[in-house]
Amino acid sequence: xxxxCGIIGLTNTGKTTIxxxxxxxxxxxxxxxxxxxKSNIGMVEVPDPRLVEIDKLIRSAKVVPAxxxxxxxxxxAKGASQGEGVGNKFLADIQQMDALIHVLRCxxxxxxxxxxxxxxxxxxxxxxxxxxxVRDLDLVMRKIQRVEKLVKVGDKDAKKALDVLQVYRDHxxxxxxxxxxxxxxxxxxxxxxxxxxxxxxxxxxxxxxDASATGGNPYSAAVEKALEGHHAQxxxxxxxxxxxxxxxxxxxxxxxxxADAGLTEPGVNKLIRAAYERLNLQSFxxxxxxxxxxxxxxxxxxxxxxxxxxxxxLERGFIRAEVMKYDDFIRFKSEQGVKDAGKFHVEGKNYxxxxxxxxHIRFNV
Numbered sequence: 001x002x003x004x005c006g007i008i009g010l011t012n013t014g015k016t017t018i019x020x021x022x023x024x025x026x027x028x029x030x031x032x033x034x035x036x037x038k039s040n041i042g043m044v045e046v047p048d049p050r051l052v053e054i055d056k057l058i059r060s061a062k063v064v065p066a067x068x069x070x071x072x073x074x075x076x077a078k079g080a081s082q083g084e085g086v087g088n089k090f091l092a093d094i095q096q097m098d099a100l101i102h103v104l105r106c107x108x109x110x111x112x113x114x115x116x117x118x119x120x121x122x123x124x125x126x127x128x129x130x131x132x133x134v135r136d137l138d139l140v141m142r143k144i145q146r147v148e149k150l151v152k153v154g155d156k157d158a159k160k161a162l163d164v165l166q167v168y169r170d171h172x173x174x175x176x177x178x179x180x181x182x183x184x185x186x187x188x189x190x191x192x193x194x195x196x197x198x199x200x201x202x203x204x205x206x207x208x209x210d211a212s213a214t215g216g217n218p219y220s221a222a223v224e225k226a227l228e229g230h231h232a233q234x235x236x237x238x239x240x241x242x243x244x245x246x247x248x249x250x251x252x253x254x255x256x257x258x259a260d261a262g263l264t265e266p267g268v269n270k271l272i273r274a275a276y277e278r279l280n281l282q283s284f285x286x287x288x289x290x291x292x293x294x295x296x297x298x299x300x301x302x303x304x305x306x307x308x309x310x311x312x313x314l315e316r317g318f319i320r321a322e323v324m325k326y327d328d329f330i331r332f333k334s335e336q337g338v339k340d341a342g343k344f345h346v347e348g349k350n351y352x353x354x355x356x357x358x359x360h361i362r363f364n365v
Contacts, residue, residue, distance in 0.1 A: 004069045005275050006039075006097035010124050011075025011115050013105040014207040014239040016040070019072035021242040022268045039093050040072040046276060046283070047269040048294055050326055050356060054285060055292045057333055064293040066283055068272060071097060078116075078127050091135045095195045099279050100202040101271065102128065106219035106236075107209040121206065121219050122226045129177060132197040137172040139194045140165055164190045172198075180230070201278040204234045205271060213238035214262040233274055237267035282355035285326070286310070303351040307361040317365035321347045326356035 007015045023042025046066040055063050073090050094100065104121035105114065116123065144165050150158035164187045171181040177198035178191065191199065204227065206220035216224075216236045224234050238261075245266055248254045258264065276282075276296075283294045284306060297306045308315030324335065328343040338344045353359070 004071070004096070004098040005101055006071045006073050006094050006099075007101045007103060008073050008094060008128065009075060009103040010105070010128060012112055013075065013103045013124070014107075015075065015103045016072055017239040017243050018101075018103060018205065018207065018237060018268065018271075019070060021239065021246045021266070022272065023070050023072075039074060039090065042070050042072075044068045044070055044268075044272060046272055046294065046296070047265075048283060051285070051292055051294055053330055054287050054326070054358070057329070058287050058289070058292055060287065060289055060292045062291045064291050066294040066296045068275065075115075076128055076131055078131070091131070091197065094132070094197055094200075097200060099275055100197075100200050101205055101275065102202055103205045103207055103239075104219075104223055106206040106212075106217060106223070119219060121223050125204070125223065125226070129198070130175065133172050133175060133177065136178055136194075136196045136198050137169065139196065140168050140172065140191070143191075143194060144169065160187075161190045168196075202232070203271065203274050203278055204232055206234060206236045207239045208236055210238050210241045210261070212236070213241050213267070233278065235267065235271055235274060237271065242267055282353075284353050284355070284357040284359055286360070287358055297353060299355075301353055302349060303347055303353055303359070303361075304349050306353040306359065307363070310361065313365050314361050314363045317363035318349060319362040319364055321351060321353075322360040322362065323347050323351070324358040325354075326358060329358055 007019055009015050019040060019042065022044045023040075044067065046068055048065060051063050051065055071093065073093050076090065102125065104124055105119055106121050108119055116127070144162065147158050147162045147165060151162055164183055167183055168178060168181050168191060171178070178196040179199050179201075188199075204223060206216065206223050208217050208220055211217075212220070213236070220234070220236050227234060241261060245254055245257055246268075248257060254266075258266070280299050281296055282299050283296060286293050286295065295306070295309050297309055303321040304315045304318040307318055307321070323345040324338045325343065328338050328341070329335075332338045332341050332343070335344070
């Protein structure tokens with residue numbers, strides 16, 4: 001199951017710098033506004049120290065972490081929904097994302113002019129939100145026109161759909177985002193196929209100067225205050241510092257560099273894990289002599305559904321799942337140790353897979 005996150009924000013906020021810290025694909029960062037003509041796509045490994053601990057006991061040939069697809073969408077500008085800057089082509093790119101990482105500029109730099117003339121991350125956040133809202137309002141208005149025709153011919157469900165769509169229309173016209181619209185979870189089905197931009201889970205990243213890497217600064221504090229009560233997730237990252245950490249090849253050098261900066265781990269690791277959590281995802285593991293691997297699933301998936309992430313044949317011919325909990329495996333050192341302790345479980349089709357489960361799937365096709 002691929003996790004797909006889009007990095008968005010105004011131009012010259014440091015989006016591409018953060019993308020390069022996370023991704024195996026390196027994109028060119030420029031001080032010139034609108035210099036990018038296409039979205040950059042890269043893969044990043046999901047940091048999970050449990051894989052290493054499992055491998056210490058298994059000694060497999062390789063360790064394979066879960067991966068995340070990251071898309072660096074070129075910087076937006078005021079009026080993007082009407083074609084300003086890079087125009088609305090990239091709003092369509094954002095529409096394909098599962099979650100959004102909204103990078104806000106929270107640093108001063110004479111070498112990197114701000115497109116709006118001054119550094120004000122709260123204003124920048126409102127500018128981007130407005131462009132996404134305008135795009136979403138257009139999509140909802142088009143659907144309202146289609147649904148109104150169905151209401152006229154007596155379609156019963158169309159009347160309910162129209163009522164819900166009108167709630168969204170009014171919410172957008174009052175500068176609200178779809179994820180905060182006053183509708184029930186059941187009623188959100190009426191806008192699902194529209195892939196509304198402001199309905200997507202979002203993580204706000206305050207890109208700060210090096211000195212503010214651990215505690216933030218007045219700019220990031222203003223963002224946190226503006227988002228109070230919105231159940232929003234805000235992460236502080238020093239993009240330039242992270243880029244320097246990412247360039248170091250030796251792990252000892254990286255750890256020393258981070259320690260000097262007061263960091264216990266790269267900020268981008270926190271960002272990736274936050275995206276995982278925001279999308280209601282979790283990992284389970286398979287472990288054997290050939291590989292130890294992490295697999296990504298939605299929380300609440302059953303054992304057959306989880307096995308289908310490995311291969312469709314496993315889901316189709318699912319018989320049972322042999323389950324060990326990660327903590328039990330680490331504690332008792334081996335599968336046999338887990339069995340001897342009475343902690344080894346055999347589960348059927350209704351078993352809900354939990355984060356950190358180590359599974360062996362029995363199947364027949």
